[in-house]
Amino acid sequence: MEALLRWYVGWRGRSTGARVILYDGAAEVEASVRRLFTYESKVHPPIPPRRFARRVLLHAAIALAVMVFSLALGIVGYEHFEHLAWRDAFLNAAMLMGGMGPVDAPHTDGGKVFAGLYALYAGLVFLAAAGLVLAPMLHRLLHKFHWQQDR
Secondary structure, three states: OHHHHHHHHHHHOOOOHHHHHHHHHHHHHHHHHHHHHOOOOOOOOOOOHHHHHHHHHHHHHHHHHHHHHHHHHHHHHHHHHHOOOHHHHHHHHHHHHOOOOOOOOOOOHHHHHHHHHHHHHHHHHHHHHHHHHHHHHHHHHHHHHHOOOOO
């Protein structure tokens, strides 16, 4: 991304300060994102509790966004293929996302294919979201065990 921004600044000309400020702002955003998603190694001390809480909330927000998007995808699919009301489509999609299975058995061929594919997708999304939420906590736990304080 940094190379692309350098190319853009070079291509548009270096004479105007606005483009350089745009580049500096983008580099600052990129550094901030890198700080949030790059975990510290064992030679660095654990991050402060406030920053750790922000990391956990960020991971939980991303997992929630993925789950909401997946739920909306299931609702739209059930409405389209099975012609269910949005409340029934929500119920079926939510039950599949939670791992319980659909409430109403699909009646159309398209609905059966969609329900099967959505069930596989929902299972993977559930596991990915759980891993995303647990990753910062497990990393911190392992980091505290392996952190070398004498460095």
